[in-house]
Amino acid sequence: MYRTHNNGALRQSDVGSTVTLSGWVQKSRDKGFMLWIDLRDRYGITQLILDEERTDADLFKKARTLGREFVIQIEGEVIERTSKNPNIPTGEIEVLVTKLTVLNESKTPPFTIEDQTDGGEELRMQYRYLDIRRNPVKENLIFRHKVTQAVRNYLSHEDFIEVETPYLIKSTPEGARDFVVPSRMNEGQFYALPQSPQTFKQLLMVGGLERYFQIVKCFRDEDLRADRQPEFTQIDCEMSFVTQEDILTIFEGLTTHLLKEINGVNIAEFPRITYADAMRKYGNDKPDIRFGMEFGELNAVTQHKEFNVFNQAELVVGIAVPGGNKFTRKEIDKLIDWLRRPQIGALGMVYCRCNEDGTYKSSVDKFYDQEDLAKWADVTGAKAGDLICVLSGAQDTVRTQLSALRMELATRLGLRKPYEFAPLWVVDFPLLEWDEESQRYHAMHHPFTAPKQEDIHLLDSDPGKVRANAYDLVLNGNEIGGGSIRIYDKATQSLMFDHLGFTKEEAKAQFGFLMNAFEYGAPPHGGIAFGLDRLVAILGGQETIRDFIAFPKNNAGRDVMIDAPAPLDNAQLKELHLKLALKS
């Protein structure tokens, strides 16, 4: 037996008892005649004490040689501390060591195992097993476990069945790139790793399971952007005999439960907004609604003067920045520079100061008088002390730019509070979106999404206008879930594939099994999938998913700790009926 107690357990009431503890040497303080050691394990820290007077001389000597991160086992007596530490649960006691065993030594770690010192991203990833010893990372992993347990318990309670779907499936060219797996037993053939269990969960609905979920790894071979992982985890859900309303209700329930259970937050309201309104009011399909700064469309109140920039613009749109009148001219210029960076790409910004005395001072006073500017304030909701920021141009472009500005200013003004939570449903997404590169329409959600019945007649005449029964769950400006009501009959599914440019043969080769299944009594069904990594990060008050993944990969898709991927030997390649075809 390695221990009688963990290092977070001992209290005043244990004084007098003999205990055995194990753990890591967090640090030692050696006063010559007296030595304190902080002994750490997953549960906490216990202070050990040895001194010349009470400790056996050999033991004392041995204890003085212990380095940081040595693994030791001790026996000793719990005594009351003379100077107590109210900051840790074990702060009232210490353990007078009577026996010491070194279980394992440690080289000096490349960074110290402390909350604030992490040695930088590179070292952290290479020595992830040491990084995990640090409280912030360890607590994140424990937090993730708690969230997944809460999700599983909630959904199980709601009669959902977790079903494991296969990982070795079939490659489909639609969507992102698949990771593939060569089959040794089936020469020249490949499995693919799932980008999501989409078709399998639909087949489970055809199979009559009615309520399915799975917390499941998914894989996408994409060029990695910051904070994307080639493997990621989804809470994947599907239900039968449901309308969109049923699904929204159930998953409002899940979200509310998680915020209550995990964060102790009661969600009073769960608003909904259409995609069209979200774009109009926030320039964004995942708006952060924890603060105002809603867009005000200014065409009507700006396009009657000689200012050609506005007159020629498809959209003139502004936001009122609360308290923004305190920005100096220099600060505003920097903001305009920020907007002009290629990542945003605005040509410039018109602004208008709302003075405390009710007057206005704009950067375009040559064209607009006080009465005009008062209308701007009215439309954007600006109050005295605010700054109105106005962008203009092509509608989609300018909305994206103003949305970026809105989020940036909110961050700078401290309006995006990590532990304030505002969920939001965005509904009525377009079914299709135009892809410039391939010059055709793509499914905005995926090809199994049902169009709204009342919009189907537009499929031929105006496909971009067709709305889908699709919805996203947004939390604090992040999309944490997305789903749709599915097509469940072969005829509509065929129609969709036609509009997505699939030939009958392609559709059959890739999704024949699903379309066949639809011929045997598929029930109406729909579902949703949550990105677990992001959900956990946001509930944890953070936005970096990597800190909530035990062993993440870097932006080149590498695991730098185990050094993967790596070359295969030729025998292995031969068995797989493969040759390398390297460019270099």
Added chain:
Amino acid sequence: MYRTHNNGALRQSDVGSTVTLSGWVQKSRDKGFMLWIDLRDRYGITQLILDEERTDADLFKKARTLGREFVIQIEGEVIERTSKNPNIPTGEIEVLVTKLTVLNESKTPPFTIEDQTDGGEELRMQYRYLDIRRNPVKENLIFRHKVTQAVRNYLSHEDFIEVETPYLIKSTPEGARDFVVPSRMNEGQFYALPQSPQTFKQLLMVGGLERYFQIVKCFRDEDLRADRQPEFTQIDCEMSFVTQEDILTIFEGLTTHLLKEINGVNIAEFPRITYADAMRKYGNDKPDIRFGMEFGELNAVTQHKEFNVFNQAELVVGIAVPGGNKFTRKEIDKLIDWLRRPQIGALGMVYCRCNEDGTYKSSVDKFYDQEDLAKWADVTGAKAGDLICVLSGAQDTVRTQLSALRMELATRLGLRKPYEFAPLWVVDFPLLEWDEESQRYHAMHHPFTAPKQEDIHLLDSDPGKVRANAYDLVLNGNEIGGGSIRIYDKATQSLMFDHLGFTKEEAKAQFGFLMNAFEYGAPPHGGIAFGLDRLVAILGGQETIRDFIAFPKNNAGRDVMIDAPAPLDNAQLKELHLKLALKS
């Protein structure tokens, strides 16, 4: 809203209410003037009724055209049945239909959706989505969910943290073959899919998590035997600061909890047996102990006569088959034929009938008298009415053969009762086993298993004799879990790699990250992994894992429903820097 109730919900007390139901047409009985429809969903069956008198003529006509597996929605009034069916929960009522909507039609399914009719393995797999509609398969999936929930709740309660380890890892030539995944972004390099999260869970212990578990998919590219799957699920666990005893205790707890929670069975005892004893008493390292028939070693009481077959044998060993004296001569001859099949490979069998009058009649009466045979009975524990079956030959071979005979007879005699549960720990496994093919020792469990301290000195002189701190959990003759205390220092791990024939370079290339980790204060640790598919099957009283997997693959590793694996197009191969190297 598709329904007010599910099809298992309505009772006598609902009579008089108007309900909306949805589901599949299980079957119709059309009496001309009256029509009954069994409406099915996940929750049960509700009987619908329409008749000439009470039903609108058009509705009645429409209802008569419904085929099996049509998906319908109905509205109607709950009425009391005239002839009640006590076999189903909704048997007291029926629903008089007033409105009918066909939600989806169905072609005639290739097999009927009934408990007993399944159309055979081939069709079932091809139309798995229809197979899942059948109660036995549906119930198995729900059962699997219940088991995994019970496992997760138990382990969470015991402070275990579920941590997701990566799926895209590094290939290691040791052990079974890896499935590999070419990396597009890292030219000429490959990930491997994990055969188990072994090294990662050990790194989590180095990382100080102390109690880890994960229910996780694992992958092995093996030539598939019956009832093996290329992807399978493991309950993977690891603990720090524990001895073997601690681990056995915790997982006895888990097993006992599952048997209680899932099967309502109280386990009174949880015996342990050494590997050596298991081989001696059962010829098997996963003995089924629900029935006796323990081996009796007969060398001492058989090798003193003129019977050369026994005199020359390394081992003469027998079992007493309860009530076996009732076997006819013909039946015994068939048993001997069964033993002689190449799968078993015995040369023959000596037997001895134990007559009710206390006399014996053996197939070798020429050599052995009544007094000799009485000793056989004594050693094997045979009673009047039993049959003693004796095999002889090389020890390992003959034990395997007699074990096969023991299991076969137990099955034939109905002694392997599916709902009787007898767990057993097998401990003290050998560390190494000799591999004839490669002419070297392999790790019996895996290369991270700790040898018993007291046996380490045998590593050079007699490696086959070194015992490991390794244990298997056996349930009803199946290995459901296996684990070990791990090596946690670099020196011992190095020593192991040496004995397994790794060069320093190979060890470093493959496991360098683990050996590095061991230099930074690795704690003592150990763990266990359960095969979830088999565990669930056994708890479910069955032995075929395929029936507890939603979408299993066939023996060629194919998913015949989605037709995977499949060829890739050339563009995809090119992106992956690969060419096919086909034999044909």
